[in-house]
Amino acid sequence: MTRIKKIHPLYLFSGLTAFFAGMSAAGAAETHPVGQPYEWETVLQASASPVRDSVEHFHDHILLPVIAAIVAFVFGLLLIIIFRFNAKANPVPSKTTHNTMLEIIWTLVPIIILATIAVPSMKLLYYADATYDKHPGLTVKVTGYQWYWGYEYPKLGDVSFMSNYIHDEDLKPGDLRLLSTDNPLVVPVDTDVRVQVTAADVIHSWSVPAFGVKMDAVPGRINETWFRADKTGTFYGQCSQLCGAGHAYMPIEVKAVSKEDFAKFIKAQGGKMPAEQASAAAPGSAQAAEMKPAAKAAEAKKADMKAETTKAAEEAGSKKAGE
Ligand SMILES: [Cu+2]
Numbered sequence: 431m432t433r434i435k436k437i438h439p440l441y442l443f444s445g446l447t448a449f450f451a452g453m454s455a456a457g458a459a460e461t462h463p464v465g466q467p468y469e470w471e472t473v474l475q476a477s478a479s480p481v482r483d484s485v486e487h488f489h490d491h492i493l494l495p496v497i498a499a500i501v502a503f504v505f506g507l508l509l510i511i512i513f514r515f516n517a518k519a520n521p522v523p524s525k526t527t528h529n530t531m532l533e534i535i536w537t538l539v540p541i542i543i544l545a546t547i548a549v550p551s552m553k554l555l556y557y558a559d560a561t562y563d564k565h566p567g568l569t570v571k572v573t574g575y576q577w578y579w580g581y582e583y584p585k586l587g588d589v590s591f592m593s594n595y596i597h598d599e600d601l602k603p604g605d606l607r608l609l610s611t612d613n614p615l616v617v618p619v620d621t622d623v624r625v626q627v628t629a630a631d632v633i634h635s636w637s638v639p640a641f642g643v644k645m646d647a648v649p650g651r652i653n654e655t656w657f658r659a660d661k662t663g664t665f666y667g668q669c670s671q672l673c674g675a676g677h678a679y680m681p682i683e684v685k686a687v688s689k690e691d692f693a694k695f696i697k698a699q700g701g702k703m704p705a706e707q708a709s710a711a712a713p714g715s716a717q718a719a720e721m722k723p724a725a726k727a728a729e730a731k732k733a734d735m736k737a738e739t740t741k742a743a744e745e746a747g748s749k750k751a752g753e
Pocket residue numbers: 574575633634635669670671672673677680
């Protein structure tokens with residue numbers, strides 16, 4: 431009777447970790463296009479925002495080691511069972527049932543593993559959530575339609591446009607099929623962008639992998655998330671909630687540009703940057719034009735608040751008059 435020597439689970443574990451490490455090293459060695467998928471992609475797209483950095487950290491340093499250890503452990507158990515307890519090696523099987531200690535362990539260990547994952551997972555979830563504790567320099571409203579996206583810059587005048595995919599016959603060199611759009615969303619680099627997501631018909635989902643953003647667009651509801659593009663470039667995503675026949679034909683294209691280029695873009699669209707709004711609202715605009723950007727922003731905020739208070743007062747007044 432032959433008895434196969436026990437395989438130490440540690441060997442399996444180190445083998446698996448070496449495999450995963452090799453895989454991610456191979457991914458890092460080559461330079462891949464930023465903000466878009468590429469052929470034979472095995473790792474996550476390169477990050478371009480703080481939330482995505484955190485997602486990557488969570489994946490690489492918590493999920494991957496835990497999952498690798500579990501796979502190695504279960505695989506080791508299977509091998510032990512196959513070789514040590516087959517009919518040839520173990521002709522008279524034990525009839526033992528129940529082992530209190532073992533049952534306590536196999537209940538407790540998964541609980542500990544889940545708790546270990548849950549704590550950083552919730553932390554990340556709240557970090558990626560609304561912008562209450564951040565300083566959004568731009569608010570963008572995203573509306574999902576069957577089957578295209580609508581973009582608005584609510585605080586920069588009347589700037590809004592639709593974003594449709596480019597048909598195959600109209601693709602120009604450099605365009606990506608089912609990823610490029612006729613009107614990309616343009617945002618300034620290094621700015622916290624508050625994204626308010628909603629939909630006009632069915633549920634869609636606004637998702638840009640390089641920013642770590644995936645937010646459901648629900649009719650009659652506004653969901654909020656944020657991102658900060660930490661480099662200029664073009665970043666692509668797709669609608670990520672099955673929304674009907676044209677689901678595959680409503681890609682997302684975000685262009686992160688310099689702050690100057692962003693101001694130019696808004697001007698070209700007929701909108702106004704906060705600084706211009708402030709100088710138009712406040713008397714002595716020459717003085718306002720000379721103010722430092724921070725002072726300008728404060729002034730803009732003040733003007734904004736003033737407008738809001740006046741509006742509220744007016745509303746209250748008209749309500750009273752109506753009564
Ligand atoms: Cu959709």
